[in-house]
Amino acid sequence: MNEQHQLSKSEVIEAIPLACSDELAAVEFFEAVRWTDNPICVHCGSAEVYKMLDPKTGQRNKRYLWRCRACGKQYTVRIGMVCEESRLPLRHWCYAFWRASTSKKGVAALEIQRHCQISYKSALFLMNRIRFAMAPDNPAAEKLTGTVECDETYVGGKPRIRGNATRGRGTKKTPVFAAVERHGRIRRQVIADVSGRTLKGAIREMVDKQARIMTDDFVSYNGIGNEFTGGHHTVAHSTNEYVRGDIHTNTAESSFAILKRGIMGIYHNVSKEYLHRYLWQFDFLWNARKMNDGERTAVAIKLAEGKRLMYKQPLAA
């Protein structure tokens, strides 16, 4: 009935250029990524579905509609994805997903605007929805394990004085916390301040209780080791000690360097209220770094499923 099939890695790579320029190819690419061999009704979940054809041409209906035999409803692949409420062609979504998923330094809305020949406002809308698609689905269920480096930084420059838990307050500098598994996943979040209460709270929220915690000797981390089976190991950055055996926070620091280069190089600056969206994107790129460009793009599109109902609240933040 439906001749969809799951795209292989090389087919994904080959499909993307056409899907960025041809609307039917874009629709079929999104359908293949979302449903693979098993297209289902977005309303009732039935597999008794078919592509509607234009009676005159015998080709697919101009709106790329599907119809469900079980519930009788019609729908498109956009329904239930971040692109549901958009009228922008799916080929532009495809291009923006591909660029956002493959550019190590991030991608500017201006570039999307120029390439797709859409308004800057539309390009921003696309990028914001795509960043939201990249946000973790269920952060509470995805705690970091093993050796986890924890560190904090300021985006927008470092304050001059270190060691004061209220540093950066009242400036445009935004504190960001990172927890990174050695050779694994990353989670970052914008934090209110760098007090012990805030930083330890972030560690508890993101890191599994069995983990081995690595930080520098910043006082706010003192005492966190009691709560983690693997203990708390520190290097004394305050006295220029950066590595002792396998104890260091180099992974977390290099993740911040990449983040800052991306934000400053492409976006110039990001205000505090929007920074969390960029963290979603840069964390996604880090976590999917071992995939090839096609797989990473397909995963981002797949993540866009189910995000529609949630986006209003986080994007308003």
Ligand SMILES: [Zn+2]
């Ligand atoms: Zn149905």
